[in-house]
Amino acid sequence: MRFHTRKWIKPQDLNPNGTLFGGRLLEWIDEEAALYAIIQLENSRTVTKFMSEIDFKSSAREGDIVEIGMDVVKFGNASITLRCEVRNKMTREVIITIERIVMVSLDDQGKAKPHGKTEIEFVKDRLKN
Numbered sequence: 001m002r003f004h005t006r007k008w009i010k011p012q013d014l015n016p017n018g019t020l021f022g023g024r025l026l027e028w029i030d031e032e033a034a035l036y037a038i039i040q041l042e043n044s045r046t047v048t049k050f051m052s053e054i055d056f057k058s059s060a061r062e063g064d065i066v067e068i069g070m071d072v073v074k075f076g077n078a079s080i081t082l083r084c085e086v087r088n089k090m091t092r093e094v095i096i097t098i099e100r101i102v103m104v105s106l107d108d109q110g111k112a113k114p115h116g117k118t119e120i121e122f123v124k125d126r127l128k129n
């Protein structure tokens with residue numbers, strides 16, 4: 001799993017309990033999944049279709065640094081299925097896991113569009129060609 005994005009927990013990210021607000025974390029995860037899928041599928045019209053059970057295992061406090069990791073579970077026809085883990089950057093304590101996030105590549109009519117991808121690619125390798 002690659003951890004690309006780091007976030008710093010600020011006062012506006014907290015719930016009334018003084019810990020990280022779950023909705024904020026889900027927003028960050030959804031954006032990270034979208035960015036990951038758009039880059040992999042090379043289609044900016046890629047949307048979130050499905051998220052499996054969300055398991056908040058621990059929390060984070062103001063000033064903590066968290067990192068968001070993504071991995072590919074499966075390349076489908078029009079979809080890509082991702083797995084997500086968020087952890088505390090300093091302690092490595094896991095904050096949340098989501099086993100399946102399904103992102104779907106769309107055409108300009110908003111219909112599912114086959115992406116033709118079968119494996120993880122790196123932008124630097126694409127640029128060599």
Ligand SMILES: CC(C)(COP(=O)(O)OP(=O)(O)OC[C@H]1O[C@@H](n2cnc3c(N)ncnc32)[C@H](O)[C@@H]1OP(=O)(O)O)[C@@H](O)C(=O)NCCC(=O)NCCS
Nearest residue numbers: 047048049050075076077078079080102104106110111112
């Ligand atoms: C994404 C969307 C076009 C898919 O439409 P659809 O009629 O289900 O399309 P398909 O049946 O062709 O399925 C497309 C892919 O999604 C997958 N899929 C569909 N429903 C799914 C579900 N409930 N769970 C997991 N995957 C699902 C299919 O397996 C298929 O994958 P594949 O092509 O890799 O085999 C449509 O549901 C949609 O527009 N949803 C709204 C998405 C959106 O706006 N998200 C932003 C948040 S609001």
